[in-house]
Amino acid sequence: MAGRRTDTRQRIQEIALELFSERGYEQTTLQEVAERLEITRPALYYHFKAKEDILNGVIEDLNASLDELVEWARAQPHTAAAKREILGRIADLLEDRWRPLFRFAQVNQTAMERIPAGEGMQERLITLLSVLTTPGADPVRQFEERLAVFALILGTLPFLFEMELPEDQRTATAMTVAAKLVSGQ
Amino acid sequence: MAGRRTDTRQRIQEIALELFSERGYEQTTLQEVAERLEITRPALYYHFKAKEDILNGVIEDLNASLDELVEWARAQPHTAAAKREILGRIADLLEDRWRPLFRFAQVNQTAMERIPAGEGMQERLITLLSVLTTPGADPVRQFEERLAVFALILGTLPFLFEMELPEDQRTATAMTVAAKLVSGQ
DNA sequence: GTCTATACTCGGATAGAC
DNA sequence: GTCTATCCGAGTATAGAC
Numbered sequence: 380m381a382g383r384r385t386d387t388r389q390r391i392q393e394i395a396l397e398l399f400s401e402r403g404y405e406q407t408t409l410q411e412v413a414e415r416l417e418i419t420r421p422a423l424y425y426h427f428k429a430k431e432d433i434l435n436g437v438i439e440d441l442n443a444s445l446d447e448l449v450e451w452a453r454a455q456p457h458t459a460a461a462k463r464e465i466l467g468r469i470a471d472l473l474e475d476r477w478r479p480l481f482r483f484a485q486v487n488q489t490a491m492e493r494i495p496a497g498e499g500m501q502e503r504l505i506t507l508l509s510v511l512t513t514p515g516a517d518p519v520r521q522f523e524e525r526l527a528v529f530a531l532i533l534g535t536l537p538f539l540f541e542m543e544l545p546e547d548q549r550t551a552t553a554m555t556v557a558a559k560l561v562s563g564q
Numbered sequence: 565m566a567g568r569r570t571d572t573r574q575r576i577q578e579i580a581l582e583l584f585s586e587r588g589y590e591q592t593t594l595q596e597v598a599e600r601l602e603i604t605r606p607a608l609y610y611h612f613k614a615k616e617d618i619l620n621g622v623i624e625d626l627n628a629s630l631d632e633l634v635e636w637a638r639a640q641p642h643t644a645a646a647k648r649e650i651l652g653r654i655a656d657l658l659e660d661r662w663r664p665l666f667r668f669a670q671v672n673q674t675a676m677e678r679i680p681a682g683e684g685m686q687e688r689l690i691t692l693l694s695v696l697t698t699p700g701a702d703p704v705r706q707f708e709e710r711l712a713v714f715a716l717i718l719g720t721l722p723f724l725f726e727m728e729l730p731e732d733q734r735t736a737t738a739m740t741v742a743a744k745l746v747s748g749q
Numbered sequence: 750g751t752c753t754a755t756a757c758t759c760g761g762a763t764a765g766a767c
Numbered sequence: 768g769t770c771t772a773t774c775c776g777a778g779t780a781t782a783g784a785c
Contacts (some may be wrong), residue, residue: 384766387768403674405590406674406678408760408761409760418768418769418770419762420566420762421763421764421769421772422763422768422770422772424735424761425769426761426768429761429762430760430762479572485673487671487673488670488671489588489589489590489591489672492588492628492671495572501723518725518733518737519737520739520746522724522737522738523741525725526715529714529718530711536597539693539707540707541709549752554719555704556704556707556708564749569750572751572752593777593778594779595777603751603752604752604754605778605779606753607752607753609780610750610751610752611751614779
């Protein structure tokens with residue numbers, strides 16, 4: 380177990396993201412990351428030139444996933460049905476593997492704002508919002524369409540429901556509400 | 565300007581909140597706070613026993629405001645009209661003086677989670693959400709009612725609209741959407 | 750009661766040896 | 768690719784001046 384050396388970079392990202400999510404980005408010390416990997420603190424600096432670079436790398440992977448989605452979404456027409464389908468794919472993305480990372484981004488906004496990939500993620504989300512927005516519609520309509528995305532994201536937060544609802548039913552409920560919002564009821 | 569003063573504690577809170585909001589809580593150093601006040605760094609420790617205590621004091625003031633609102637809201641009936649009125653008061657609170665603080669709390673969630681007053685604020689917000697929730701209603705209905713509060717909060721974020729809309733029209737739009745959500749359209 | 754000087758510890762970062 | 772040694776800056780503690 381102690382002889383591997385080529386996958387260290389990736390292992391750093393995994394462990395770091397785990398700790399960043401648990402304790403928050405700023406509260407996590409590189410000492411803790413190094414200890415879990417059983418290397419020393421300066422050794423991390425061979426693979427990443429700064430703490431922020433570790434986080435940046437992880438978010439870049441997320442952005443690549445978002446890029447596919449955004450590209451596809453831009454090609455869709457401005458119909459309610461197409462918008463529901465876009466929301467469905469956003470929900471899938473949250474489901475698949477990125478949910479913890481979305482939650483992290485939400486809780487650690489100050490860190491996200493300081494890294495390039497964080498800016499990139501925000502740009503992609505804004506693009507997604509604008510794809511869902513009917514051009515020329517009145518502001519209330521546009522706001523409802525945009526709110527739909529946040530309904531999906533908020534649906535992943537347990538505290539939004541005190542009600543005892545299993546997770547899959549929570550996300551289903553959020554999707555229903557989001558679909559209503561883009562459909563204009 | 566170099567003499568001793570008696571309002572230092574309050575001035576610390578004001579300046580600190582300003583800087584915390586600009587650069588984020590963790591990125592703000594006590595050195596910067598002290599410099600703006602033209603005192604030394606250790607002097608801060610006479611008034612507050614830790615950096616987190618400065619933030620905690622500010623949030624306690626907000627919680628006191630929230631308490632009034634929560635107490636009043638609990639006494640309201642579960643009618644759509646009453647819920648719209650509750651949302652109106654939440655919007656007023658955001659308007660009045662607490663908007664920057666709400667924004668701060670959103671962006672600096674990790675810091676908020678570590679201070680007692682942050683927990684207190686979250687409890688109060690959850691109470692507000694539950695007051696807006698019709699007991700026994702189906703989950704979709706309940707989620708819509710809760711989402712209304714977030715519509716108000718999100719309405720304060722400029723980036724949610726690319727559209728060129730002045731701030732007062734943004735908040736008005738958010739209020740309209742929120743009202744629709746609790747009214748079940 | 751209000752503040753300054755000083756010092757300690759820990760975390761991020763760099764240089765250079767193996 | 769990883770280590771030791773070292774630096775710097777930030778939060779914190781304490782002694783003591785006024």
